[in-house]
Amino acid sequence: MRLQTASLAVLGAVLTSFGCDAQSVSVTIANGTLVGVEDGASGVQRFLGIPYAQPPVGDLRLRRSKPLAESFGTLQANAFGPSSYGSGTQPNASEDCLTLNIWRPDGKKAHRDVSLPVLVWLYGGGLTAGYTSNPLFEGTNMVRISTEIQKPVILVSTVGLPSFGDQPAYTGSPDQLSQNYRLGPLGFLNGKQMAELGLLNIGMLDERLALHWIQENIAAFGGDPSKVTLFGESAGAVSIYSHMMACGGRDDGLFRGAIMQSGGAFPLELPNATSFQQAFDSLLTNHTCASTLSAKDATAAQQLDCIRALPIDAFRASVGAKTGQSIDGDFTRTSIQFALPAGEYLKVATIVGANTDVGTNSAPKGINTTEQLFDPLAQGYFRPHPLPNATVSALLSLYPPDPRQGCPYNTGTTKLTPGALDKQACSIFGDLVMVAPARQFASTLAADGVVPVYRYRFNQLPPGGSPARGISTGVEQAYVFSNLRCVAFGVGYEMTSAWVSFAHGLDPNPGGNSALPHWPEYGKEANSIVFSGYGSWIEKDTYRGEGIQYNIENVLPDGAL
Template sequence: MLSRWLVAVSLAIPLAAAWPLALRDLSDSPPTVTLDSATVTGINQGNLSKFLGIPFAQPPVGDLRFRHPVPITSYNGSINASSYGDSCPQQTAIFPLSLGDIVNFTIPNIPSLHNNRSSNNATSGGEKDNDDPEESEDCLTINIIKPSNVSADAKLPVLVWIFGGGFERGNAQGYDEQAERIVNRSVEIGQPVIYAAMNYRVSAWGFLASQEVLEAGVGNAGLVDQRVALQWIQKYIGLFGGDNQKVSLWGQSAGAISATLQMLAYDGNGTDLFRGAFMQSGAQIPVGNITGGQIYYDQVANLTNCTGTNDTLACLRTVPLDDLRKAVDQTPSYFNYTALSLAWSPRADGTFLTQNPQRLVEQGKVMNIPIVNGNVDDEGTVFSLSSLNITTDEQFREYVSTVFVPNATQEELEPLWNYYPSDPADGSPFNTSNFNDITPQYKRIAAFQGDVVFQAQRRYLLQHLSGKQKLWSYLSRRDKLVPVVGSFHGSALELGILDDYIIRFTNNLDPNSNSTGMRDWETRWPEYTAENPQLLTFPVVRGLPLEIMNDTYREEPMRFLMNLSLAHPL
């Protein structure tokens, strides 16, 4: 998680027993639940009961690799649910700078960074996280965390977390502290929830894309993993004390994008899997047909000696995991030069996503449910640290035109150079004058990337849904004073500033408090409409009252970016 490298302090939330059924350890015996004919044994931790690592689909190994998940239809025997399951295989993504480089406002040796977009090695200056859990292809598990003394018939609202990580990394275990914080806080304010989080396949394992994948009908396997987990929740959550009619999605970054794409799945028709979605820093993304990933499919096939076989997809299913992992690691990650032009991501496959997600939004093929969707101010900064070798106007133009919109003409792109000028005062971190200008083009690239992938997409989604369903939006400027990256991607999640709103939304499909429970600094959150696009705004300085502002900043530049990405999806 990016924010764990960039923020040292998170919001501390005191715990109390405000809910009438005050949480306490009732017994030393571990909690159990019966699923079909199986006894599932979890663990008690403090005031919570956890059921961890429950498989919801067959292990996607062997011939099931690169296929849609096969749901588990019934359980027998016993299941030890006392620890998280393995992570799905992860793609290596090394942060291009160290924390010290950012805090000290320094830059590593520029030649050590990528000099051209074809380089596939990880950038220097970062460190791998040695605390990551074990990885395995047998990874499709779900976790349930609930107040420890909730009865099976409590029918509590259910909050389903979808982790982020650029569709290339991530797991549910990494958010255990967040889960505990949310469930404990929900009890404290008298609106208890049950928290669920699934593992889903990432990188090539979940988002392999090519003509071969299209013809086999196995695209977007990672999104289908999420879907099968949501179906599992519908079937079994009642046994844990949850209400399957009161399920809300919550995600950040790729998790928020995933939540949006679940709303667009199968043209937004015929689902009762969830009734609301709370999305932080992510909406639909500017991607096109699944064949757009052919270059990376071919690269992996070549590196694993599958090129030239009669069936390259069948061959890839037989490649040893370590060999496949090495091949995937040779493709760009979100911290490579290509940054947010992702190698592995959801794409239109003709079935789960019948076409470009932006077009689905345009055509109204979206579930009609209440949603919250917001951003931090400087979404693009951390992803722009791997292109610091771009220092001139000419190099910036080449970068945008080759990495993000390779099929656009120079005439089509001409307005972009003025909408996103080289003046550092106009760049991101926004509203920091000439500060944080670590290279002549860094703030410009950061402004462009943050808008084209995050800010413009959120505004486009909300404007098209306005008048059809209840909407709320926000903007966080917290952590603006962090050197170089400002209000960086992930900062609002790490700070926990939206926790109470998320809990209230899960309970009532409204982030506002019905009566009591609002903190002194909170402001009533108005609905978002096209006519009155109001944002709940978190100011730079903590402790100041929240503000309400109109969602009109960089209006013309973002409109241009949306039209450009509609014409030339990745």
């Protein structure tokens, strides 16, 4: 397993700023000149806090984001912009959050006469959490590694916290652009009023506008707008699904490749679903809008005008809990479960995968009897209505209660959490939420035979990881970005190299002296690579075949629109 001495020299540190040899560097785009920072030691430049849209404040709150209309002159791009308001506490949160961050190799590491491929990272967080300034997402290592393997890239990413897991995420890039978008009720408020005014899924449309910004501006940083690859984890992978099936699969020329890490195929609802409508209506009944509006007579536009005028603290305190992506009839026309078999998605080269023990993030614990598991399974995960009793019974029959066959896998009969059937529960939920969608996506694209498709399973317990959580959702991010905590494991360097190689030529095989086995396309043979710090290998993606196929055919479509 190859180890990089440059990485080992900084093991245990998190790079939040460049060293004493940093110097200014500038790039001019349509809206002005950006002054960033160059670090001579690592050969990396970064430009932080770049606005890609007009601030969505005041009358622009709860509207589709608009491109910048004016010049910002000369901008000191050396600090992260504010994070979006979301669930919980976000650092330095603000409504004025639509900014990008870019890391790129310096001129000596990447010849400026050659346009570089672009990687775009979309962060997880359930569309309710995440931010760009977490130091674990500093992009220097991935940028540096891309130049070391002689495949320099520009990475454009939206970075944030994972929606699941007890391990911090890390994102970085050879040439990284980091993007904030609106979360929670500011980005995904629903209700009949929002539908009437065409204001659904505006957080997803923020991402879309950022992708257009990249097309228009990334060449100024040395990037090739025709060679953009999206990658993301959890909700970030769901965002990629959404962009692939946007407008019925219309090709707007925004990206040519996709890497989806542990994405769930959750059933989408209509915007006027009861819980969605209650979230909106609470804004009209819990504060001053109740006294200034007649709910019976006020138009949707008048109601939104009142909501836009609320102080942000009043808005956040009053809005209901249920927000999220919904069927809008335009950008999002159906759930991915139906877009795939209908062929209503953009066919681009794809890597799709999940981690071995993803079920430990999503399953209930303390389960001792089948009766205790029945109802949580019926309610499912982000389901609009319960699964039929017959479907739940069939699932239970396909996943044995034997702990030796349960999740976390490969832990024998050891009881890691309180419930005797917790391992059975984790096995079912992991397949339902993430493993079945990944297999469905890979097999559908491979059957089309139009684009290359690659499948992976991440199988490395991180240093200090909990055996009870196993190899849970999100832990692979530290390896994909060569997080400094995990750099001693060569698999991190290899995964970074594979992702960078895919961005370069839509083939994840790094070549050279890589320790990875040759990673074949998924194909009819259902080939998949297993990433492990103790030697990676190729397997057939056929494990738990009957249970996962039942999920694909019967559970995933149930309740989806």
